[in-house]
Amino acid sequence: MNSNPDSIIDLHPCEPSPCVHGHCVTQGEDFQCICDNPFTGRYCEISTCIQTKCFGGRCKLYGDREECHCPLGHRLENGTCLKNYCVEKKCFNGICVIEEDVETCVCEEGSIYEENECRKVKCSHRHCIGGECRVVRGNVEECVCPLGFILIDGICTITNCTPRRCYGGRCESREGQLVCICPDGFHLEGVGCIETQCKEQNCFGGHCRVVKGEEICTCLDNYVLKDNQCQKIRCVERSCFGGKCDVVEGEEVCSCPVGFEPHGDVCREI
16 A cells, blocks of 8 residues: 555545536535536536526526526526627727627728728818828828928928929918918919819819819809709709699609690690
């Protein structure tokens, strides 16, 4: 018989714990599982909830009443604990949405999802006329002007202004330098001020101007801006003598009284 105490194996019935939903206590060489509500069985593996479905949560008994408790950030829907908000996915500079209990990071247009954040791949603003807009670290947009130019009010302008190099504008002292200032809606290109063209606003049927970096669409009389288009709000081309002219889906339509029909611009008796 080996009397070396190091060779004696001390078997503990609760290590590891055999209890699935509860805690283990020793009883001599045996064990007993103290089960969490509403589990039972030798290993606390049997749920006593009969009527309540509780997938992803924990069902508890309160007398004869069964109640499903979902984890923090979840809600019970049709017997299943579903997420209320994202708890796993990080989504800096974006919006995390849940579809079919799957977390997805949605980035705004011009950004992509990389390493837990939405990173811009192109500039979103238009305040870099005459220069090059770049996205640097931290999603910061930076306007880089050509050599000899500085950024003033979102426009790259030359720093050694002379009347011959500022046609259509005026030379002014800004930040200790003589620069060319063009009127609103114009920027310096070459040696003169030219009208700044809109890049994002379509403005079909009207005229688009850039004022202080913002694109503004101006429609003609009897037109309004809707969905980037100047649309008619009243007839301007067609007459409708004896009836009424309305604009339907951009078309001028003549409506005549009962017993009359349009012939050209006149309502005639049928």
